[in-house]
Amino acid sequence: MKIDLSGKLAVVSGSTAGIGLGIGKALALSGATVVIVGRAAGKVDDAVASITAQVPGAQVRGVVADLATAEGARQLFAAEPRADILVNNLGIFNEVDFFDTPDEEWARFYEVNVISGVRLARQYVDGMVASQWGRVIFVSSESGVAIPANMINYGTTKAANLAVSHGLAKRLSGTGVTVNAILPGPTFTDGVEEMLKDAIAQSGRTAQDEADHFVRRARPSSIIQRAAHVDEVANLVAYLASPLSSATTGAALRVDGGVVDSMAI
Template sequence: MKIDLTGKTALVTGSTEGIGFAIAAGLAGAGAEIIVNGRKDDKTAKAVAKLKAQFPDASIRGVATDLESAKGCDTLVKAVPHVDVLVNNVGIFGPQDFFETPDSDWQKFMDVNVMSGVRLSRAYLPGMEKKGWGRVLFLSSESGLNIPADMIHYGVTKTAYLSLSRGLAKRMAGTGVTVNAILPGPTLSEGVIAMLADDVKKTGKPVEDVASEFVMAARPTSIIQRAATVEEVANLVVYVASPLSSATTGAALRVDGGVVDSIA
């Protein structure tokens, strides 16, 4: 099985680090032209340079804009009028008690985690339909099914992506465009590494071991009993973004290490 995305343009939002960067790298390795997106010019430029060093023959460029606002999304669409693959990855998270989460925080999470995907999908799907081929992927989370009590606002946004992806898949029926959601579980991204830094320092254990202990404490239903790597998540995304996944649409595809305790 060979995944070939030669001639396809892929936009990965929030791709300067973590899962987004790994997805961009995976798509570049499959031959796609890559659009990297981040909020800041310098960080976006560094991510582009890092990818070009890994894939010197690939076409890679960056567009720095904050997708929290409609204006930021418009800036991206104007810079990149058409894509074949849209990966709605950008997102924010953080524990916060429900009773201490004001409207402003709810609105920010909705704007970044949901409305960015709504706006970009609305902008790019018509072009995909016209070409008769396209892939839209939404990075949801196992937290969209297992709503965390300490991050209810985050879980709600990830559940929203499940509804949005399923509805859009139906809306694009018969067009050659597929729409799917990806549900990662605990993943060893830069954000998680930073969160575990104090425990790593205190215990002297490798971050992978500390992450495994965290997973088993916070997500005891994990079957792999460790955090996934960003590359493991990216591998699924690259497949779903490829022509090989043409019969997969409207799906919620889990790469959660078995955290969600369900046979379906």
């Protein structure tokens, strides 16, 4: 089995670091032309340079745009009006108690984690339908089906990702465009390392060891008993973005290490 995305153009939101950057690399390795999108020019340039250095011959370029805003989306669309593959990865998370989360924070999470992907899908899907081929992938989370008590606003937005992706898949029935969501579990990224920085300082563990310890403590149902690696998540996205996944649509595919204790979603 060979994943070949030669000739395909992929737009990946929130792709200057973490899972998004890993997805960009995986798609470039598979031959796609990849568009990296982020808010800061320096981080976009660094991400493009990182993929170029790791993937000989990679076709990758960057766009600076804040996709949490309608204006930022318009900037992206002006620079990249079409795409064959759209990966809605942009997202934010934090640990905050339900009773300490004001309306403004709920609205911010919804705008970034949900509406950004809605805007991008609205823009790019028409061209995919015209071509009778396309892939739309929403990066949700195991927190979208097992809402954490300390991240209720985050989990709610990730559940919304699942609703949008499933509904859009049905809306695009028979068009040749598939729409799916993936559900990563705890994954070792710069963002997770930042979240655990106080615990790392107190324990003296390495960042990776602390992340694995967090999984065993906070997600004891994990079967792999560790944080996933970015490449493990990105590999699933590369498959879903490929022609090989043509019979997979409307699905929510877990790459959560078995955190969700269920045989189904």
